[in-house]
Amino acid sequence: MPRLTEATAAKRRMHILDATAHCLFERGLLATSVDNVCTQAGISKGAFYSHFPSRDALIHAVTDMLAAELGPIEDGSIATLADSVFERRIAPALPPAHARFGIEVTAASTGDSGLRERNTANLERLRHAVEAAAHRLIAAGKARADADAATVGWLVQAHVMGVLCRNAVWPAQDAAALRRGTHLLLESLLAPV
């Protein structure tokens, strides 16, 4: 096979990752094989393996790509924080195919250390962002002085995981009701009394 320039290789790699994300959302994690990805991407298995050494490496690269697409958590106010938790971390994962993929990744994380590392790094970024936001809101007098920022951090992390889990079990949740729940949670935990 001729050597690809670096730019072409990066472009092909991204094309394979997009095809993989398509397969993962359409078929699920367990049902997606390297063959499916090659068919979707319109490439040979030889070409595939010149970009990724294994299916595991591919899945890890896709989860990295999806994680990079998550935006930052904002914290101008409790409402802004609640909105950004909902918009950045809950809403994108609500479509049934995304929900199934999310829960499959969590289940597979118990057995695949590379996947587990990525999944946990992602979840910990959320926890730390919410904890830091709570600290800033307390310091700015916009949250109550005795709020427990660390506990709020993990409760919101558990909230996001739980809402997505519920959504995987009962697809097509009312997004507006879910958003109100995230707001009620953060207002209850943080609002000055």
Added chain:
Amino acid sequence: MPRLTEATAAKRRMHILDATAHCLFERGLLATSVDNVCTQAGISKGAFYSHFPSRDALIHAVTDMLAAELGPIEDGSIATLADSVFERRIAPALPPAHARFGIEVTAASTGDSGLRERNTANLERLRHAVEAAAHRLIAAGKARADADAATVGWLVQAHVMGVLCRNAVWPAQDAAALRRGTHLLLESLLAPV
């Protein structure tokens, strides 16, 4: 095979269910086969199939058995409610093997309608129990009058799912810290201001 009396058949069935629970917690849902269960129970496959028509039927019966072991949600006060949510629904599922089984059941529920039905019935019982408890606490003046009992119900359901999901991802969570989180959540959502 000779006919068993009804009592003997019920006893053998329970013996198979206990052996299955053992396998499920030891090996996980996906890795547990009818062969494993027969070995664990010390019975032949013929004997197995005289009690359960299929592996699916067996898994459904085990989840029914495990659900029946969950105790009631109590609601004398917000603290009692928080304690019983934690004791009945979170603490029993914290050991890593139970956590893995729980998340596997949730993942498998997206593809197995019988499992899904049981999983959702279980989760809905929790939601309804918490919602009813919140209504009673409000009526008794022990929770704030404007608390949103329905939202509290699903937020606590999501909390339990999220905490168990986190625990599957990060085994060996500090149970005392988790209990404090469940208390903080319910106090924040319900306590009179």
